Amino acid sequence: xxxxxxxxxxxxxxxxxxxxxxxxxxxxxxxxxxxxxxxxxxxxxxxxxxxxxxxxxxxxxxxxxxxxxxxxxxxxxxxxxxxxxxxxxxxxxxxxxxxxxxxxxxxxxxxxxxxxxxxxxxxxxxxxxxxxxxxxxxxxxxxxxxxxxxxxxxxxxxxxxxxxxxxxxxxxxxxxxxxxxxxxxxxxxxxxxxxxxxxxxxxxxxxxxxxxxxxxxxxxxxxxxxxxxxxxxxxxxxxxxxxxxxxxxxxxxxxxxxxxxxxxxxxxxxxxxxxxxxxxxxxxxxxxxxxxxxxxxxxxxxxxxxxxxxxxxxxxxxxxxxxxxxxxxx
Amino acid sequence: xxxxxxxxxxxxxxxxxxxxxxxxxxxxxxxxxxxxxxxxxxxxxxxxxxxxxxxxxxxxxxxxxxxxxxxxxxxxxxxxxxxxxxxxxxxxxxxxxxxxxxxxxxxxxxxxxxxxxxxxxxxxxxxxxxxxxxxxxxxxxxxxxxxxxxxxxxxxxxxxxxxxxxxxxxxxxxxxxxxxxxxxxxxxxxxxxxxxxxxxxxxxxxxxxxxxxxxxxxxxxxxxxxxxxxxxxxxxxxxxxxxxxxxxxxxxxxxxxxxxxxxxxxxxxxxxxxxxxxxxxxxxxxxxxxxxxxxxxxxxxxxxxxxxxxxxxxxxxxxxxxxxxxxxxxxxxxxxxxxxxxxxxxxxxxxxxxxxxxxxxxxxxxxxxxxxxxxxxxxxxxxxxxxxxxxxxxxxxxxxxxxxxxxxxxxxxxxxxxxxxxxxxxxxxxxxxxxxxxxxxxxxxxxxxxxxxxxxxxxxxxxxxxxxxxxxxxxxxxxxxxxxxxxxxxxxxxxxxxxxxxxxxxxxxxxxxxxxxxxxxxxxxxxxxxxxxxxxxxxxxxxxxxxx
Numbered sequence: 001x002x003x004x005x006x007x008x009x010x011x012x013x014x015x016x017x018x019x020x021x022x023x024x025x026x027x028x029x030x031x032x033x034x035x036x037x038x039x040x041x042x043x044x045x046x047x048x049x050x051x052x053x054x055x056x057x058x059x060x061x062x063x064x065x066x067x068x069x070x071x072x073x074x075x076x077x078x079x080x081x082x083x084x085x086x087x088x089x090x091x092x093x094x095x096x097x098x099x100x101x102x103x104x105x106x107x108x109x110x111x112x113x114x115x116x117x118x119x120x121x122x123x124x125x126x127x128x129x130x131x132x133x134x135x136x137x138x139x140x141x142x143x144x145x146x147x148x149x150x151x152x153x154x155x156x157x158x159x160x161x162x163x164x165x166x167x168x169x170x171x172x173x174x175x176x177x178x179x180x181x182x183x184x185x186x187x188x189x190x191x192x193x194x195x196x197x198x199x200x201x202x203x204x205x206x207x208x209x210x211x212x213x214x215x216x217x218x219x220x221x222x223x224x225x226x227x228x229x230x231x232x233x234x235x236x237x238x239x240x241x242x243x244x245x246x247x248x249x250x251x252x253x254x255x256x257x258x259x260x261x262x263x264x265x266x267x268x269x270x271x272x273x274x275x276x277x278x279x280x281x282x283x284x285x286x287x288x289x290x291x292x293x294x295x296x297x298x299x300x301x302x303x304x305x306x307x308x309x310x311x312x313x314x315x316x317x318x319x320x321x322x323x324x325x326x327x328x329x330x
Numbered sequence: 331x332x333x334x335x336x337x338x339x340x341x342x343x344x345x346x347x348x349x350x351x352x353x354x355x356x357x358x359x360x361x362x363x364x365x366x367x368x369x370x371x372x373x374x375x376x377x378x379x380x381x382x383x384x385x386x387x388x389x390x391x392x393x394x395x396x397x398x399x400x401x402x403x404x405x406x407x408x409x410x411x412x413x414x415x416x417x418x419x420x421x422x423x424x425x426x427x428x429x430x431x432x433x434x435x436x437x438x439x440x441x442x443x444x445x446x447x448x449x450x451x452x453x454x455x456x457x458x459x460x461x462x463x464x465x466x467x468x469x470x471x472x473x474x475x476x477x478x479x480x481x482x483x484x485x486x487x488x489x490x491x492x493x494x495x496x497x498x499x500x501x502x503x504x505x506x507x508x509x510x511x512x513x514x515x516x517x518x519x520x521x522x523x524x525x526x527x528x529x530x531x532x533x534x535x536x537x538x539x540x541x542x543x544x545x546x547x548x549x550x551x552x553x554x555x556x557x558x559x560x561x562x563x564x565x566x567x568x569x570x571x572x573x574x575x576x577x578x579x580x581x582x583x584x585x586x587x588x589x590x591x592x593x594x595x596x597x598x599x600x601x602x603x604x605x606x607x608x609x610x611x612x613x614x615x616x617x618x619x620x621x622x623x624x625x626x627x628x629x630x631x632x633x634x635x636x637x638x639x640x641x642x643x644x645x646x647x648x649x650x651x652x653x654x655x656x657x658x659x660x661x662x663x664x665x666x667x668x669x670x671x672x673x674x675x676x677x678x679x680x681x682x683x684x685x686x687x688x689x690x691x692x693x694x695x696x697x698x699x700x701x702x703x704x705x706x707x708x709x710x711x712x713x714x715x716x717x718x719x720x721x722x723x724x725x726x727x728x729x730x731x732x733x734x735x736x737x738x739x740x741x742x743x744x745x746x747x748x749x750x751x752x753x754x755x756x757x758x759x760x761x762x763x764x765x766x767x768x769x770x771x772x773x774x775x776x777x778x779x780x781x782x783x784x785x786x787x788x789x790x791x792x793x794x795x796x797x798x799x800x801x802x803x804x805x806x807x808x809x810x811x812x813x814x815x816x817x818x819x820x821x822x823x824x825x826x827x828x829x830x831x832x833x834x835x836x837x838x839x840x841x842x843x844x845x846x847x848x849x850x851x852x853x854x855x856x857x858x859x860x861x862x863x864x865x866x867x868x869x870x871x872x873x874x875x876x877x878x
Binding site: 017018043045077078079081082085100101109110112113114115140142143232262270271273274275 | 500501502504505506507508509510511525526527528529530531533534539542571601603605606641652653655656657658659660661662685689
């Protein structure tokens with residue numbers, strides 16, 4: 001393993017307009033036994049947890065028997081998140097519910113600048129029966145559209161309440177907003193677990209509704225490894241040239257004049273270079289792993305874009321596009 | 331009249347009671363007014379000690395500030411770096427610092443006075459729009475200190491500037507690519523940080539957030555002191571979570587005899603579900619006393635006009651900026667309004683842009699149709715862009731409005747040039763329209779966003795002049811001095827449903843007065859903001875304003 005895993009806690013932000021099904025999804029995640037989650041919700045009252053599963057409840061924080069913790073954001077979001085980070089408890093994942101009129105990306109940015117966090121995904125929910133109308137609404141259309149701008153994954157909810165034509169219409173409307181972004185159809189009973197990094201819906205999803213498996217998207221990986229270093233300005237240009245089908249890119253990244261490789265984290269068009277956290281050491285100058293949709297262009301085309309930003313001749317190591325790099329949890 | 335009655339005599343008493351507009355004597359017993367009139371009318375009654383200390387002064391009902399925040403009391407613990415002069419709770423005129431050099435100098439003085447070398451230096455009140463859109467950079471703040479974290483909070487409270495040390499500690503540099511970290515011309519962060527992510531990071535490395543600290547008795551006392559300096563005897567805190575600690579601080583303060591203001595806190599709807607909110611307000615009401623008045627709720631529908639976050643109807647912002655933000659979804663507002671309306675609670679609804687106002691009017695109309703309620707007095711707060719048609723709807727629905735008159739002076743030029751354009755900027759905060767249509771209205775400061783000073787607010791509504799000297803819609807929207815005084819006394823009390831106990835000097839009401847050197851009705855209208863305020867009387871207790 002070239003880079004060891006750090007202690008950064010992954011963050012997933014759940015966005016979507018009022019009534020999109022965020023609370024239903026959060027209830028589902030809280031009850032799942034897939035990990036110890038800290039879940040920040042807007043309205044405690046909407047959280048529907050069987051009293052038998054609640055181990056403690058102090059008004060602001062609910063502790064569940066499965067180890068999950070649910071906190072009410074109230075009006076003090078920054079304080080609430082700060083408390084979770086300072087509490088000393090290690091969570092497998094922090095899940096944050098954005099407000100129904102809020103922009104989930106604004107919250108997701110926290111995970112890009114807070115060293116103890118890393119951004120896993122922005123998941124935006126859309127009520128299949130309403131999304132077309134909402135996007136056209138003169139009052140809230142711009143708000144709703146903005147919520148999808150940085151989504152990594154869209155869950156089209158309540159599809160079982162509509163016929164195929166209506167679902168397809170909703171799907172194509174959302175896809176037109178964000179070409180290349182995975183849109184997964186769900187019902188109340190087929191909501192996926194948290195994406196495991198590959199944004200692959202939980203297996204339960206496909207098994208319970210065979211009709212939907214046709215629409216399950218595959219994800220492609222791209223691995224890029226070089227010795228040498230990038231010119232920073234050229235690299236910034238290269239990032240802009242990467243296709244939108246590339247959802248995220250992460251790894252060690254050597255910049256000219258820097259003694260040590262830096263950690264690159266890129267989601268959509270947003271990226272940050274930070275010092276490698278303690279416990280992470282890079283053996284290669286440059287080793288980046290990307291995840292894209294199944295429409296991701298050929299690896300050679302992607303390689304060429306980044307190669308243009310290198311400052312010195314390089315020795316190319318072969319990267320296997322289909323081999324999952326365990327070095328990073330993307 | 332019993333022996334514990336005190337009769338204050340004054341050169342003139344302007345009562346704001348239309349059936350007895352002027353008097354010279356007011357008798358006070360047990361904190362309330364026993365009688366108002368001439369010496370003959372009052373002193374002829376048996377007993378009563380005459381207190382002649384105001385014989386050369388003019389008494390008015392104590393001013394009522396219908397929209398301000400306890401943050402005014404909190405901010406004055408920090409240095410002020412706004413462009414305009416501002417009076418502190420100690421009564422001192424703190425000069426405005428209208429250039430970067432002057433700001434740096436003010437911060438250097440504050441820095442020198444600090445004893446702990448590691449403590450962060452916070453300052454407040456900066457607005458680049460007031461100094462010719464010049465930006466405050468990290469290099470400017472580095473001239474103050476490179477070893478102490480520094481943060482300057484803008485007047486809007488949404489944007490801050492920090493020095494290089496803070497950026498380094500927060501690991502924000504040229505490779506950071508998030509929306510809230512503004513880059514300078516050199517490709518490095520300029521020091522301006524905004525938005526939730528950058529704020530979160532910066533507050534974490536500073537270890538403290540001066541805007542969310544726990545309320546202390548000192549903060550409340552500073553607020554009360556500012557009120558005395560400005561002649562305010564009833565003041566709102568118009569958006570508060572009302573956490574248990576805050577409720578306890580307010581309870582303790584309001585029960586002190588020497589606490590010199592009546593406090594009207596509005597519960598923030600955002601931190602409660604409507605069911606919880608209704609229950610909480612009902613419970614808090616039970617703890618009301620004569621100087622603490624719970625019972626109203628505050629909803630915030632949109633953002634601010636000068637921040638381009640207000641929601642505007644077509645054609646939107648004059649300079650083409652995209653429409654603003656909803657803080658409550660239009661489709662969610664009716665159910666929230668209905669919940670409080672049905673529970674008999676008065677709503678105060680922040681709407682800056684006219685699209686937000688429209689949505690609020692729709693919600694109140696729906697609630698009033700479903701559950702007709704006489705005399706609800708739901709009040710639109712700010713409501714800066716409403717047109718005549720919207721004022722007519724307010725009238726029909728039985729609503730009040732509290733207009734942000736200070737905006738004409740502080741951001742009128744920005745509204746004329748950038749946000750609204752000439753036509754809409756001329757009817758900004760349309761007090762004249764409200765008057766013609768007959769919507770009960772108040773005017774306010776939104777302190778600490780603009781200075782707490784009802785006489786200045788009245789001056790804005792009377793003169794409608796901007797900070798550059800441009801006059802906006804004076805011919806159609808300006809108030810007379812008498813009308814403006816109504817809007818900072820009895821009519822402001824009406825919007826708080828307290829006009830039966832405060833807002834005028836008449837028998838039965840609390841003995842709350844502002845003591846002035848001059849009668850605002852006798853001076854040139856351009857000078858009413860300059861009238862010297864001697865102090866206040868609250869419930870019969872005399873408090874001379876500090877003069878530092």
